[in-house]
Amino acid sequence: MKNLKVTVVGLGVIGGAFAEGIKQLGATVYGVDIDEKTLKYAKEKNIIDEGFLIGKEALLQSDIVIISLYPSLLKDFIVDNINYFKVNAIITDVSGIKESIISQIEGLLRDDLDFIYGHPMAGKEKQGIEYADLKVFKNANYILIKSEKNKKKNLILIEKLIKELGFKNINYLTAKEHDEIIAFTSQLTHILAVALINSDDEKNDTSQFIGDSFRDLTRISKINADLWSELFLGNKKNLIDKIENFQDELSKLKILLDTENSNLLKREFIKSTKRREKLDN
Amino acid sequence: MKNLKVTVVGLGVIGGAFAEGIKQLGATVYGVDIDEKTLKYAKEKNIIDEGFLIGKEALLQSDIVIISLYPSLLKDFIVDNINYFKVNAIITDVSGIKESIISQIEGLLRDDLDFIYGHPMAGKEKQGIEYADLKVFKNANYILIKSEKNKKKNLILIEKLIKELGFKNINYLTAKEHDEIIAFTSQLTHILAVALINSDDEKNDTSQFIGDSFRDLTRISKINADLWSELFLGNKKNLIDKIENFQDELSKLKILLDTENSNLLKREFIKSTKRREKLDN
Numbered sequence: 001m002k003n004l005k006v007t008v009v010g011l012g013v014i015g016g017a018f019a020e021g022i023k024q025l026g027a028t029v030y031g032v033d034i035d036e037k038t039l040k041y042a043k044e045k046n047i048i049d050e051g052f053l054i055g056k057e058a059l060l061q062s063d064i065v066i067i068s069l070y071p072s073l074l075k076d077f078i079v080d081n082i083n084y085f086k087v088n089a090i091i092t093d094v095s096g097i098k099e100s101i102i103s104q105i106e107g108l109l110r111d112d113l114d115f116i117y118g119h120p121m122a123g124k125e126k127q128g129i130e131y132a133d134l135k136v137f138k139n140a141n142y143i144l145i146k147s148e149k150n151k152k153k154n155l156i157l158i159e160k161l162i163k164e165l166g167f168k169n170i171n172y173l174t175a176k177e178h179d180e181i182i183a184f185t186s187q188l189t190h191i192l193a194v195a196l197i198n199s200d201d202e203k204n205d206t207s208q209f210i211g212d213s214f215r216d217l218t219r220i221s222k223i224n225a226d227l228w229s230e231l232f233l234g235n236k237k238n239l240i241d242k243i244e245n246f247q248d249e250l251s252k253l254k255i256l257l258d259t260e261n262s263n264l265l266k267r268e269f270i271k272s273t274k275r276r277e278k279l280d281n
Numbered sequence: 282m283k284n285l286k287v288t289v290v291g292l293g294v295i296g297g298a299f300a301e302g303i304k305q306l307g308a309t310v311y312g313v314d315i316d317e318k319t320l321k322y323a324k325e326k327n328i329i330d331e332g333f334l335i336g337k338e339a340l341l342q343s344d345i346v347i348i349s350l351y352p353s354l355l356k357d358f359i360v361d362n363i364n365y366f367k368v369n370a371i372i373t374d375v376s377g378i379k380e381s382i383i384s385q386i387e388g389l390l391r392d393d394l395d396f397i398y399g400h401p402m403a404g405k406e407k408q409g410i411e412y413a414d415l416k417v418f419k420n421a422n423y424i425l426i427k428s429e430k431n432k433k434k435n436l437i438l439i440e441k442l443i444k445e446l447g448f449k450n451i452n453y454l455t456a457k458e459h460d461e462i463i464a465f466t467s468q469l470t471h472i473l474a475v476a477l478i479n480s481d482d483e484k485n486d487t488s489q490f491i492g493d494s495f496r497d498l499t500r501i502s503k504i505n506a507d508l509w510s511e512l513f514l515g516n517k518k519n520l521i522d523k524i525e526n527f528q529d530e531l532s533k534l535k536i537l538l539d540t541e542n543s544n545l546l547k548r549e550f551i552k553s554t555k556r557r558e559k560l561d562n
Contacts, residue, residue, distance in 0.1 A: 121492040141489060171489045181490045184481065189494045192473060194553040195530040199523070200465065206424060207560050208452050209462045211402040213470045215560065216497040222557045225550035229543050236538055243481070243535050247528070249476040256519055256522050262510050269506035272475040276503045279488050279496065 001025040001161065004160070006065040007062040009055065009077060011038050013124050014094050015068030016132025020047040021165040022066075024134075030058035038129050047132070059084040064161075067093045071230050075104045082110060089156045091115045096182060097157035097234040098145055098175040116153045119178065120167065125222040132141070137166040143182075146172045181236035188246060190228060191239070282306040282442065288343040289329070290358060291334065293320050294405050295375050296349030297413025301328040302446040303347075305415075306503045311339035319410050328413070340365040346440075348374045352511050354387045363391060372396045377463060378515040379426055379456040395435045398426035400459065401448065402467070417445040424463075427453045465518035469527060471509060472520070474502040521537040 004027040008019040011033045017040065023029040032055050033039050033248055039051030051060045059065060059081055074093060091113055093175070095101050098117055108111035109115055122140040126133055142162050144155075159170055173181065197218045200206055206214075232239055256265045287309040289300040292314045300323065301431040312329035313336050314320050314429065320332030328394055333339045340346060340362055348355060355374060366372065370396055376382050379398055389397055403421040423443050425436075441449055478499045481487055487495075513520055537546045 016524045032363055036443055044439075086511060109339075121490065123492065142490065143490065169489055177485070181485055181487075185487060185491045185495045188497045189477070191531070191534055192477065192498065193494075194549060195527055195534055196470070196473065197525040197553045197556045199530040200556065201526065204458070204462055206466060208450055208461075209402065209424065209454075210560065211404065211421065211464045213474075213501045214466045216500055217470045217473065218372075218553075218557050218560070219497055221553040223550045223554055223555070225547040229546050232546070233541055233543060234529055236541070240535060240538060243531065245480040245482065246476055247531065249480040250472070250524065250528065254343060254521060257513055257521060257524075260514055260517070262514060265510050265513070266506040268475060268479060269504045270511060272478045272502040273504055273506070275478045275481065276499050279499070281490065 001027040001164070004028070004064060005030070005062045006064045006066065007032060007055070008066045008068060009033075010073075010194075011035075011042050011047070011051075011129045012068060013126060013128065013133075013136075014120065014122070015066070015132050016042065016047055017093075017137060018066050018068060018165070019135050020045075020132060021134045022135065022161070023047065023049065025161075025164055030062060032058055041129055047129070055081040056084045060086060062086055062176065063089060064157075065091045069090065069093075070227055071095045071097060071101055071234055074101060075108070078105055078108050082108060085113055086109065088112050088114070090158065092118045092158060094118060094120055096186065096231045098178045098203045100226060100234045101174050102145070112151070114151050116150050116154060116158050117147070117175070118158070118162075119143040119145075119182070120162075121178040122167075125220060127154040127224055129149075139166065139168040142170045142225055143178055144170060144172050146174050146176060169236070174221040179235050180238050183235055183242045187232060187239045188242045190220050190223060191232070191243060193218050193248070194223065197221040282308040282445070285309070285345060286343045287310070287345045287347065288313060288336070288339040289347045289349060290314075291354075292316075292323050292328070292332075292413070294400065294407060294409065294412050294414070294417075295350060295403070296347070297323065297328055297410040298403075298415050298418060298547035299347050299349060300432070301326075301413060302415045302418065302426050303442070304328065304330065306442075311343060311518045313339055319329040322410055322551050328465055335351045336362040337365045340370075341367060343367055343370060345438075346370055346372045346511045348372065350374075351508055352376045352378060352382055355382060356389070359386055359389050363389060366391065366394055369395070373399045373438065373439060375399060375401055377467065377512045379459045383426070383456050395430070395432050397435060397439050398428070398456070399439070399443075400424040400463070401443075403448075406501060408505055415447065420431070420447065420534055423448045423451045424459055425451060425453050426432055426459060427455050460516050461519050464516055468516060468520045469523045471501050471504055472513070472524060472529070474499050475504065478502040485550075 007030040009032040029048045031051045042048045122136040288311040290313040310329045312332045323329045403417040
């Protein structure tokens with residue numbers, strides 16, 4: 001990666017980790033962020049080579065641009081900077097939703113630019129570059145979006161970069177498949193964690209009566225409200241489908257409990273155990 | 282603990298950890314289990330001093346008896362062994378439900394015996410002594426059941442033992458309070474994990490598209506079907522109440538999504554974040 005120049009736009013938890021990791025791989029890394037303190041911190045901690053409050057200067061030199069902004073800001077960044085991207089630059093993003101993003105952006109791109117849409121399945125219940133941590137990438141899953149338009153050599157380069165950052169699996173999905181699957185594996189889990197902790201009647205000091213299970217199930221109820229509202233609303237139909245599937249399962253279990261149907265209850269638990277064991281392989 | 286003789290009945294994940302921990306504290310530890318291989322393993326691994334297939338011989342000598350059996354087996358063990366407990370012995374249990382257990386047992390006890398009902402809030406998604414692990418007790422919560430009958434000096438001894446095994450907080454609750462609280466903090470979480478993983482439509486290989494959040498929320502869907510069916514059915518009313526509270530919260534979130542009420546959604550996320558942050562303190 002030594003001869004590459006890479007710009008990371010948005011130095012939060014994820015953008016910061018990308019910048020740090022790519023710099024460690026030997027590339028020149030520019031950071032773009034609207035927060036001067038973030039840029040100063042990133043430079044001091046050797047996460048970036050140089051920081052910029054606006055895109056122009058960094059983009060003009062960059063072979064790869066990683067945009068790590070909230071979905072609602074992505075389109076505007078592209079519009080505002082469309083003339084500054086280097087000829088034949090590769091652009092990628094890290095957004096947790098894809099169909100709406102891609103439909104907003106596709107018409108805006110210059111023909112020479114190659115946007116490879118991506119989703120690193122890694123994160124943290126924290127905000128800001130101070131919490132950026134390469135370790136969250138270790139062995140994590142990465143989804144890239146299938147497209148006829150992407151150039152083979154660019155895909156190979158991006159895949160190489162992803163692997164070198166520590167990710168384990170890269171899978172290609174269509175935007176539609178991505179949004180459906182993510183509604184289940186990532187968005188539904190966040191909704192459940194929020195509903196669980198918000199359903200506490202708080203009659204008691206819950207913290208005194210919990211085990212690891214409650215801690216694990218509510219960890220992600222510490223949630224970036226602005227970001228996740230965007231992600232949920234941007235994938236509303238899929239997410240509601242998954243919520244309804246879940247509601248059906250939960251109602252089924254409640255009925256089995258209520259009717260004291262021990263045999264069928266156990267069958268559900270044996271099923272869940274087998275399914276979970278598969279995830280450990 | 283050097284002069285104490287302690288019997289642990291049921292050398293599973295929890296009983297095994299109690300035996301190992303108490304032996305390390307210097308007491309003499311007898312293990313009672315119906316499985317000969319378990320007793321052999323426990324003795325070889327220095328988890329117990331001596332193993333027995335039936336209670337009599339161990340109980341006759343023991344100052345403390347820790348019964349770590351499924352709730353459905355607890356009463357029978359007491360009935361079968363009521364004449365063998367040492368005079369003035371302390372008995373304790375580890376059951377995850379309390380009202381039904383206590384009502385079954387209270388009439389059966391000899392007057393000299395002091396049963397201090399307890400619930401260590403620690404566990405593992407595994408079964409059998411090979412998985413017994415003292416580490417699960419480290420900094421965990423412990424609930425003891427309030428009773429006028431327990432002797433002060435016995436409570437002091439049991440509290441000391443619990444602390445020396447690594448537990449952090451000991452809280453006293455009535456059996457009724459215990460079952461209500463546990464329905465929320467422990468039983469509901471297991472039901473949700475099962476419903477989540479069982480609601481997977483399995484169109485895709487889910488394992489390729491998950492992050493830590495899905496792993497965390499489904500960890501406890503690997504569940505001992507026999508044990509947890511007993512615990513759920515033995516606390517049915519409370520658990521159904523908690524499931525319904527949860528269902529209400531989830532429906533509320535679904536409606537906010539469906540109506541695209543971004544402001545109220547964010548308010549729910551800010552609430553969940555604040556509540557979860559409190560648990561970290």
